[in-house]
Amino acid sequence: MEIDFRELRRKERRAAKRGSSSGVKKTGVTGVTATGVGVTGVGAWDAQSKSTAGDGLGRAPPTPYETELPRNTLSDDAHLVSNGDLKTVYYAERFLKQALGRELLAWLQALPGGGDSNDPVATQNGTWTKMVHANRRVAMFDSAISRLPCILERLCRTLVSVGAFDPSRPPNHVLVNEYQPGQGIMPHTDGPAYDSATATISLGGSDVIFKLWPREYDDEEARRLTEPTLEVVLHGNGSLVVFTGDAYINHMHSIDEVLEETTSMGTKIARGYRVSLTFRHKK
Numbered sequence: 012m013e014i015d016f017r018e019l020r021r022k023e024r025r026a027a028k029r030g031s032s033s034g035v036k037k038t039g040v041t042g043v044t045a046t047g048v049g050v051t052g053v054g055a056w057d058a059q060s061k062s063t064a065g066d067g068l069g070r071a072p073p074t075p076y077e078t079e080l081p082r083n084t085l086s087d088d089a090h091l092v093s094n095g096d097l098k099t100v101y102y103a104e105r106f107l108k109q110a111l112g113r114e115l116l117a118w119l120q121a122l123p124g125g126g127d128s129n130d131p132v133a134t135q136n137g138t139w140t141k142m143v144h145a146n147r148r149v150a151m152f153d154s155a156i157s158r159l160p161c162i163l164e165r166l167c168r169t170l171v172s173v174g175a176f177d178p179s180r181p182p183n184h185v186l187v188n189e190y191q192p193g194q195g196i197m198p199h200t201d202g203p204a205y206d207s208a209t210a211t212i213s214l215g216g217s218d219v220i221f222k223l224w225p226r227e228y229d230d231e232e233a234r235r236l237t238e239p240t241l242e243v244v245l246h247g248n249g250s251l252v253v254f255t256g257d258a259y260i261n262h263m264h265s266i267d268e269v270l271e272e273t274t275s276m277g278t279k280i281a282r283g284y285r286v287s288l289t290f291r292h293k294k
């Protein structure tokens with residue numbers, strides 16, 4: 012049971028009913044999609060592909076980041092972004108090479124459309140489903156339902172090789188979230204259905220501020236009066252953020268539903284289209 016997901020859905024529904032959540036600007040949101048990336052061979056990593064070597068067409072897939080990063084460096088090298096209060100958040104700005112990021116995005120965008128759903132947990136594996144209340148699309152890949160497409164398997168192995176997951180507990184579940192400009196995700200925890208480690212790859216172009224909050228601020232009023240424990244600007248083209256332990260268990264994370272935002276250091280970010288892939292080990 013993915014309890015916290017349901018809770019998030021309830022919250023998003025409540026916010027949708029109110030017509031606004033945390034100062035969301037509803038006007039001027041356009042349905043921008045990132046098309047025209049000029050990728051050949053979309054579908055090479057088709058979800059149905061049984062191939063384990065290369066892309067199923069006899070071509071070697073683009074080289075992933077694992078060849079550039081020494082093994083098991085994620086836990087204690089320069090990728091650590093946590094501040095003094097929080098020591099378990101890691102960030103790599105250029106985790107995926109651009110060509111791989113583009114192909115991955117094109118493949119994701121070509122997934123079948125699916126229908127509207129009130130329940131993302133019930134989505135069909137590997138199919139885009141519109142979350143009615145949150146008004147964004149999600150696609151889930153759960154290896155308990157069917158084997159992960161080989162590109163996702165490769166990424167899971169890479170995430171193990173850089174130390175984001177224990178080799179005995181590799182990611183087996185990938186949730187893809189698609190955000191149009193102005194969309195985000197309300198503060199939530201990923202919950203006890205998963206091991207306490209989440210790794211998210213960002214694609215599509217838009218930078219966003221990823222905020223971590225103490226878990227007790229599960230209350231809009233309390234949050235208005237406080238700053239997040241940590242802000243991480245997630246680069247929109249192939250970055251990786253990993254949060255584990257304290258950050259997973261005792262904190263909530265969120266992305267504001269705004270068209271523009273400013274970091275506490277004063278950096279302005281105009282929000283555009285973004286697709287994220289969230290990797291976890293489902294228990």
Ligand SMILES: O=C(O)CCC(=O)C(=O)O
Pocket residue numbers: 186188196201211264266287289
């Ligand atoms: O899009 C993101 O970076 C966050 C996604 C997320 O928090 C989730 O799927 O649980």
Ligand SMILES: [Fe+2]
Pocket residue numbers: 199200201264
């Ligand atoms: Fe989450």
